Amino acid sequence: MGAVRYRCSVPASGEHAKATAQAIERWFTANARVLPWRTGRTPWRAFVSELMLQQTQAARVAERFDALIADFPTPAALAQADIDDLLKHWQGLGYYRRARHLHAAAGMIVEQFDGTVPLDVDDLLQLPGVGRYTAGSIASIAGGRRAPIVDGNVRRVLARLHGDPGRSGDCDLEDRTWQRAQELVQACGDPAVLNEGLMELGATVCTPKSPTCGQCPLGNSCQARADGTQAAIPAPKARRARPVEHLQALLVHRRGRVLLTKGTSDDRWAGLWQPLMLEASAVTAGSVFDSRLTACVMSTIGHVSHTLTHRQIEVDVHGTEAPAGVRLAGADHVWTDPADPAVPVSSLGRKILGVFIEALDRDVAFA
Ligand code: SF4
Numbered sequence: 001m002g003a004v005r006y007r008c009s010v011p012a013s014g015e016h017a018k019a020t021a022q023a024i025e026r027w028f029t030a031n032a033r034v035l036p037w038r039t040g041r042t043p044w045r046a047f048v049s050e051l052m053l054q055q056t057q058a059a060r061v062a063e064r065f066d067a068l069i070a071d072f073p074t075p076a077a078l079a080q081a082d083i084d085d086l087l088k089h090w091q092g093l094g095y096y097r098r099a100r101h102l103h104a105a106a107g108m109i110v111e112q113f114d115g116t117v118p119l120d121v122d123d124l125l126q127l128p129g130v131g132r133y134t135a136g137s138i139a140s141i142a143g144g145r146r147a148p149i150v151d152g153n154v155r156r157v158l159a160r161l162h163g164d165p166g167r168s169g170d171c172d173l174e175d176r177t178w179q180r181a182q183e184l185v186q187a188c189g190d191p192a193v194l195n196e197g198l199m200e201l202g203a204t205v206c207t208p209k210s211p212t213c214g215q216c217p218l219g220n221s222c223q224a225r226a227d228g229t230q231a232a233i234p235a236p237k238a239r240r241a242r243p244v245e246h247l248q249a250l251l252v253h254r255r256g257r258v259l260l261t262k263g264t265s266d267d268r269w270a271g272l273w274q275p276l277m278l279e280a281s282a283v284t285a286g287s288v289f290d291s292r293l294t295a296c297v298m299s300t301i302g303h304v305s306h307t308l309t310h311r312q313i314e315v316d317v318h319g320t321e322a323p324a325g326v327r328l329a330g331a332d333h334v335w336t337d338p339a340d341p342a343v344p345v346s347s348l349g350r351k352i353l354g355v356f357i358e359a360l361d362r363d364v365a366f367a
Pocket of ligand 1 (some may be wrong): 011028154157160161205206207209212213216217219224230333
């Protein structure tokens with residue numbers, strides 16, 4: 001296979017890497033957003049924030065961070081807590097596996113690192129939920145190590161800076177990007193400032209759809225800007241259509257409370273609560289039969305579409321008043337206020353509860 005060819009206005013020399021790193025550091029020092037994890041920085045605050053920030057925008061994490069840290073101020077405090085207490089803080093953030101990783105990592109930090117977050121990349125990589133990017137981020141930001149980082153923001157900034165037309169997800173582009181990030185972190189003054197600055201530049205200036213090149217500290221040396229190819233770099237991933245999964249939600253209610261069940265350890269909602277869910281094929285002609293319930297006649301009260309990274313979920317929502325003596329043998333279940341559940345509920349579950357509350361507001365007649 002031939003090598004990828006592209007013009008590059010930013011030679012990979014030490015001098016150019018140094019000039020680029022300095023420009024980013026100066027810009028970040030003057031323009032950093034005020035975010036909760038940037039004040040009173042400790043390794044634990046950096047660790048928690050990095051796991052929360054995986055796949056989630058900083059503004060959403062900022063809404064939750066202080067309350068979570070107040071309840072779990074140290075790895076030991078989190079390791080001793082029930083996972084449900086952590087999941088309550090995580091409600092609505094999605095990607096709940098991260099919460100379980102954070103809980104497990106806290107336990108490992110206590111057992112293997114005397115309760116102190118390790119700051120070397122190799123040690124960090126042993127912890128659940130920590131990959132190359134997260135390890136580099138914590139090691140550089142909390143530990144000052146010269147560890148490179150590459151996430152979506154960094155990948156975009158560096159591809160545009162170098163006018164690199166590689167496709168997102170392409171292994172060669174990935175290798176080149178890590179190499180460029182390594183050169184910058186070696187040449188910079190402060191790895192914490194450089195790495196956070198790179199991420200911040202991608203999040204706020206070199207954005208995917210409308211980069212504000214006039215405000216960019218790299219504007220004078222950026223190849224994509226010179227070529228007018230910002231919109232085409234990086235080339236998007238070849239997309240496969242998301243498979244669609246059809247489910248039925250069964251909202252059983254009585255006296256203003258709804259029945260929620262807890263996900264089992266082998267399903268995608270492990271540890272989180274939501275209404276009873278069935279595959280579409282289990283529904284017949286207005287009657288819904290769940291093996292854990294007696295047969296109930298359900299009213300269809302709405303529909304929810306929920307998009308996950310690799311899957312589209314379409315859910316018909318049904319409601320019914322609980323038949324007398326309903327039992328859920330063997331299932332974890334709870335009757336709770338749909339507007340303010342007492343247990344951590346998945347994002348999909350919260351959407352379904354929203355449909356139910358709207359139906360109550362519209363006085364929909366339940367069967
Ligand atoms: S000049 Fe524009 S395209 Fe280039 S790095 Fe800056 S914001 Fe991105």
